[in-house]
Amino acid sequence: MNPTPSPTDRWLASASHVMPPLEGAAGTAERLLLLVHYGVDWQGGWVGRYRTTYWDRLLPDRVICATYRAANLRRWWRDVADDLGSQPRSAPERAELEELLRAEALPVLEVLRFETEALLLRTRIVADAVRARRTPEPAKA
Numbered sequence: 829m830n831p832t833p834s835p836t837d838r839w840l841a842s843a844s845h846v847m848p849p850l851e852g853a854a855g856t857a858e859r860l861l862l863l864v865h866y867g868v869d870w871q872g873g874w875v876g877r878y879r880t881t882y883w884d885r886l887l888p889d890r891v892i893c894a895t896y897r898a899a900n901l902r903r904w905w906r907d908v909a910d911d912l913g914s915q916p917r918s919a920p921e922r923a924e925l926e927e928l929l930r931a932e933a934l935p936v937l938e939v940l941r942f943e944t945e946a947l948l949l950r951t952r953i954v955a956d957a958v959r960a961r962r963t964p965e966p967a968k969a
Contacts (some may be wrong), residue, residue, distance in 0.1 A: 837849075847953065899933070
């Protein structure tokens with residue numbers, strides 16, 4: 829019997845043809861970044877006004893700065909989520925986030941600090957793959 833896939837399992841599966849999910853501390857960091865991204869209030873929050881700089885400046889700056897202020901993953905999440913107006917959108921997302929926040933903090937914070945751009949590239953690839961699956965193909969004439 830297979831357990832129900834988590835939200836990040838489903839998102840990562842959308843890009844599995846391009847890249848496998850990361851494991852260990854990097855995998856935890858990758859999943860946390862996906863939850864941050866998908867939790868942003870794009871319609872009512874301030875981040876939606878800065879889409880052009882979101883991936884290259886806004887998100888990396890927030891992620892890195894929070895690693896220096898936080899002693900654990902719960903504090904890192906609070907800093908990033910509060911700053912970006914992000915929160916889990918469903919019970920499965922909340923449950924997965926809570927589980928991820930129990931990981932050993934130092935290795936995950938180090939990955940988030942020193943591999944930010946590579947992790948965000950992966951996050952963006954996943955977001956693009958998820959969007960492509962949701963967007964219906966145009967009708968052929």
